[in-house]
Amino acid sequence: MNPDIQVRKHKSQPKRSYARFSWLEGAVGHSLLICYSLLCLFPVLVVVLNSFKQPLAIFNAPFVPPTPDTFTLDGYKTLAENANFGLYTLNSLTVTLSSLGLILLAGSAAAFALSEYKFRFNTLLSLYLSVGIMVPIRLGTPGILELAKTLHINNTLWALIAVYTAQGLPLAIFILTAFMRQLPKDLKEAARLDGASEYRIYLLILPLIRPAIGAILAISLIPVWNDLWFPLILANGEHTKTLVLGASMFLGQFVNDYNAVLAALSLAILPAVVLYIIFSKQLIRGLTDGAIK
Amino acid sequence: MRKQFSPHLLVFLLPAVAIYSLFMIYPLFTSLWLSLNTQINNGPEHFVGLANYFRLFQAPEFSGPFWNALWNNIKFFAIHMLVQNPVGLLLAVFLSKQLRGTEIYRTLIFTPTVLSVVIVGFAWRLILNPQWGLHTTLLGLPSTALTTVALISVWQNVGIPMMLFTAALIRIPSEFYEAARMDGASAWKIFWNIQFPLIFPTLGIVSVLTFVGNFNAFDIVFATQGALGGPNFSTDILGTLFYRTFEGYQLQLGDPYMGSTIAGVMLLIILAGVIAYLLGWQRRIQDLQY
Numbered sequence: 070m071n072p073d074i075q076v077r078k079h080k081s082q083p084k085r086s087y088a089r090f091s092w093l094e095g096a097v098g099h100s101l102l103i104c105y106s107l108l109c110l111f112p113v114l115v116v117v118l119n120s121f122k123q124p125l126a127i128f129n130a131p132f133v134p135p136t137p138d139t140f141t142l143d144g145y146k147t148l149a150e151n152a153n154f155g156l157y158t159l160n161s162l163t164v165t166l167s168s169l170g171l172i173l174l175a176g177s178a179a180a181f182a183l184s185e186y187k188f189r190f191n192t193l194l195s196l197y198l199s200v201g202i203m204v205p206i207r208l209g210t211p212g213i214l215e216l217a218k219t220l221h222i223n224n225t226l227w228a229l230i231a232v233y234t235a236q237g238l239p240l241a242i243f244i245l246t247a248f249m250r251q252l253p254k255d256l257k258e259a260a261r262l263d264g265a266s267e268y269r270i271y272l273l274i275l276p277l278i279r280p281a282i283g284a285i286l287a288i289s290l291i292p293v294w295n296d297l298w299f300p301l302i303l304a305n306g307e308h309t310k311t312l313v314l315g316a317s318m319f320l321g322q323f324v325n326d327y328n329a330v331l332a333a334l335s336l337a338i339l340p341a342v343v344l345y346i347i348f349s350k351q352l353i354r355g356l357t358d359g360a361i362k
Numbered sequence: 363m364r365k366q367f368s369p370h371l372l373v374f375l376l377p378a379v380a381i382y383s384l385f386m387i388y389p390l391f392t393s394l395w396l397s398l399n400t401q402i403n404n405g406p407e408h409f410v411g412l413a414n415y416f417r418l419f420q421a422p423e424f425s426g427p428f429w430n431a432l433w434n435n436i437k438f439f440a441i442h443m444l445v446q447n448p449v450g451l452l453l454a455v456f457l458s459k460q461l462r463g464t465e466i467y468r469t470l471i472f473t474p475t476v477l478s479v480v481i482v483g484f485a486w487r488l489i490l491n492p493q494w495g496l497h498t499t500l501l502g503l504p505s506t507a508l509t510t511v512a513l514i515s516v517w518q519n520v521g522i523p524m525m526l527f528t529a530a531l532i533r534i535p536s537e538f539y540e541a542a543r544m545d546g547a548s549a550w551k552i553f554w555n556i557q558f559p560l561i562f563p564t565l566g567i568v569s570v571l572t573f574v575g576n577f578n579a580f581d582i583v584f585a586t587q588g589a590l591g592g593p594n595f596s597t598d599i600l601g602t603l604f605y606r607t608f609e610g611y612q613l614q615l616g617d618p619y620m621g622s623t624i625a626g627v628m629l630l631i632i633l634a635g636v637i638a639y640l641l642g643w644q645r646r647i648q649d650l651q652y
Contacts, residue, residue, distance in 0.1 A: 179378035212389025235385035
């Protein structure tokens with residue numbers, strides 16, 4: 070390879086390190102990555118394509134796209150008549166957005182305190198809060214159910230919001246504290262000299278932590294949106310079902326109606342993929358920057 | 363850092379510390395407390411010490427399912443370590459080469475990870491259905507079901523180690539590669555002598571995340587095989603056993619005390635793994651650095 074090109078390439082993307090590769094390695098790499106990407110897409114495509122086909126066509130030729138002869142929307146009709154997917158989606162959105170909002174609000178305030186003040190129990194408190202990064206909240210389920218009954222929030226969306234907030238806080242505080250410690254001190258000190266209150270200073274630095282907030286949103290979103298365990302145990306009534314639980318129960322009920330099952334799966338895939346497309350950049354950055362420390 | 367104590371401190375800390383303590387730490391302790399108690403015929407709750415744990419390990423109605431689930435869980439974890447993490451690393455090595463289209467590959471390969479386990483489980487159940495041309499029923503035979511479920515879980519989660527390994531590989535300075543190329547090192551040699559040692563810390567993080575995730579797993583077995591971990595309990599793991607014991611299933615009544623006991627054992631296993639990682643792995647890495 071021409072050395073000049075090498076240098077220029079390097080300058081344009083100074084942060085990336087290059088493992089230079091030969092033609093053969095490139096070919097091997099591409100074929101491996103293409104094969105693996107197909108393996109990742111294949112089940113999703115099979116589900117979505119077959120959801121528009123008549124049952125006979127599903128079994129006779131599962132890997133053929135629907136044709137005008139085999140096309141049908143029966144599955145979606147069954148779905149509309151038998152399951153309240155609109156309500157389930159609304160429940161999922163309410164729970165996810167509320168807990169993400171609370172995680173950010175309470176998490177950034179706590180991180181501000183931990184990064185900004187020196188007090189006696191600072192280190193101890195940080196350690197206490199980081200226990201939840203590694204210990205899964207699921208293991209406290211018997212205690213959580215008992216608590217939810219005591220507080221009369223059992224079988225409401227509040228129980229889910231509280232649990233997901235508690236679950237997301239430790240990692241959020243950990244990432245935000247590390248991020249806030251790196252912010253320049255001049256700005257805060259100048260504001261203090263001008264007589265700004267501590268709350269004002271907190272509001273002042275919130276816009277500065279936007280990159281970290283994006284990462285936290287992206288990391289917390291998937292486990293909350295996709296959780297099956299807590300909806301199953303804390304909120305399995307018809308009016309509190311989340312999309313994942315609703316889909317799961319519908320699938321169990323209509324297990325032999327392939328059209329309905331495939332339609333339900335396709336509809337459940339849709340919001341996840343839309344969210345993923347919106348957040349994929351933050352998600353990837355969050356996973357790569359935030360998780361390794 | 364400001365040194366003086368101020369009342370603002372409490373205002374900032376209170377919401378997070380209160381929610382976290384009330385809904386995470388306190389329930390963990392009440393669950394552990396429940397595991398040390400029992401109740402006979404709706405009588406008063408009374409303290410029995412470690413009797414529930416001995417019952418779980420030894421009593422015929424509990425010990426059989428428990429040891430079966432633990433053993434299945436160990437195999438489940440082993441399959442993830444042997445397949446998920448090496449495949450994730452392999453993909454990361456090629457992704458970090460910055461081939462054309464890397465972004466697209468990365469996005470596609472990560473897609474299964476953002477899908478719900480319910481979708482993934484059902485989609486694979488349909489594809490592996492014998493009516494769709496498959497000769498044997500992989501999920502229906504006790505001999506193949508656990509491996510199949512574990513591989514479905516690997517298929518879904520391989521994106522996470524892939525991302526973490528890619529991030530670590532991208533951080534390796536290009537001078538290292540240049541020097542190795544000058545010496546005429548092959549790609550294989552570069553991998554073993556440069557890339558692998560430098561991503562060793564990430565390997566530790568990936569392993570401990572896999573360990574915690576696997577010994578806490580539930581959804582994938584529930585979605586593909588049901589709460590009973592069928593066929594004939596061949597895919598029953600600690601998570602499904604915990605669910606059945608605690609919530610009850612079909613004819614079996616829910617038992618919060620024995621359920622908490624299983625959760626207590628899972629907590630001990632996970633803590634042991636995390637502590638082993640913190641003490642062993644991290645110290646070795648520190649030795650390497652200094």
